[in-house]
Amino acid sequence: MNTKIILRNRPNQTVTQDNFECIDADIEPLRSGQVLVLNQWLSLDPYVRGRMTERKSYAPSMALGDVVMGEGIGIVIDSQSDQFKTGDKVIGMLGWQTHAVMNCSAIKLIPEIPFSETWPLGAAGMPGITAWIGMIDICKPKAGETILVTSAAGSVGSVAGQLAKLQGAHIIGIAGPEEKCAYVQDALNFDYCLSYQHCNWLSNFNKYAPNGIDGLFENVGGTLFDSLTPQMNPYSRIAICGLIAEGLEEQLHSINLRTLLANRMLIQGFIVSDHVARWREIQKQLIDLIAEQKIQVYEKITENLQNAPQTLIDLLEGRCLGKQIIKLS
């Protein structure tokens, strides 16, 4: 039997438990080239929100009744493929379920990891590689520059800021509650982390970033973005990675092209899936940095598939710290 969580209906504004349904179903027999995976670890990520809604985007929406999408790690327990054998540890879009029938082209062996096997779902996987592309390739931090990371306590922002710190930049994080900010500052070695929930955060910001912002790694959007852009310096770079605050509405932001031109600013949207060719090379560097403890990783592991909807809701509403993983077996 496979236990799975499907998309029952689409959210209006915010995601609710009602959007999901847990059902049990028989496991289909394997066809040639397929394997059966016993799912062990399920990653929860903000991009799932976008796929729950029907709209034109860079990736197709989920259909109603589909298993909710999510990356996972599992163990092959039956194989009709020459590429994988029983006992192999694999990673892929296994979904919110206990078992996955996968085409062999859609999974990979997990890389050699010195410590935790869950890293390839977080700091050494999609979120970490996202942080790398946005920070190293687009924000290009240099020693002495001031780099700002929004949603600094999240799985992407936490790695992005630490990567910039390793380049010698002055790193300021923005996060919600005080306990997240304390964590970002103390455990992740950001120079400061400010809570946007404080009414005086922007004047604090000017205190901690008196020289303006040279690079902005943007995970949030909304009014936070509009507060930050006037602080951008000449030759500054903005990497648009995510817009977790923007929900469904078409939100418009004002930019002053004269300032953008006079400051030679760069704004670049990016999506990690465009960079698959560099995946392994970047992943290897991230694994080394984590193993050497140059990048600190915080994973919050929750047991039981049934907790996936609430964990996603908490993640979208800013109540989570670090990488959210569900332990399935």
Added chain:
Amino acid sequence: MNTKIILRNRPNQTVTQDNFECIDADIEPLRSGQVLVLNQWLSLDPYVRGRMTERKSYAPSMALGDVVMGEGIGIVIDSQSDQFKTGDKVIGMLGWQTHAVMNCSAIKLIPEIPFSETWPLGAAGMPGITAWIGMIDICKPKAGETILVTSAAGSVGSVAGQLAKLQGAHIIGIAGPEEKCAYVQDALNFDYCLSYQHCNWLSNFNKYAPNGIDGLFENVGGTLFDSLTPQMNPYSRIAICGLIAEGLEEQLHSINLRTLLANRMLIQGFIVSDHVARWREIQKQLIDLIAEQKIQVYEKITENLQNAPQTLIDLLEGRCLGKQIIKLS
């Protein structure tokens, strides 16, 4: 005697003849390291508008009473420098005047040019190099892509479009009057050039660019920019080179970050003076392309320094075609 045009007062909105004054003055004696240049060719460029106004920008404003700034070519007629001798042809910011006393560090010998010696003021000089940086480095046109150039008949836009055409892209220009559009299409080999003065220009645009825009070389700004950005394709690039339509006001433009992210768009402001290290290398390539007639050049030469103010006014108001040069001697 030196005849010079000075900045008498600053323009309110539009530049008028009243902002300038022509005066005669004695030529100061040369100090060590200086040369006296007899100015022969004066370049008129839109950036002069920005320097006439006091505001924070990438370059300082002119002071009242200053000789109006402008690049020129002239001949050394007296020298107190080991670097230059009488008879040398030099280029530099000689200004709106018949004679210039220049420090030798502020001028250069003009490069070897197979045909017209005025090219280093236009297609093989600052405007051409501006076109190169914005088009080749930022817009990065590929064969089969649709590239759009605003102010296509100007000294920068005309070269930018032809550079993209040489890469095999489909090139659409935007310009004002019909005769400019005809020139851009017929003489400069753009695939189409549309007049934004026609009320149906945007529907024509959709006819000529049915696949959207992959690269936008922006010289204009204003409402034209806002009409074009919704046509930008996934992975498209916008190079912000100039904003001739925006005058003095702080003009804000709406951008949808969700679209920018989903389309992985890039917006980059740039200023050619940041790229002095590459100047000679790019200039050499431009001279070769012009000499081989792969880039067509149109220079409008007007006699007499007294015509400089009106020519600048015409240039700013969109009444000029090609590179505007004043012949001084």
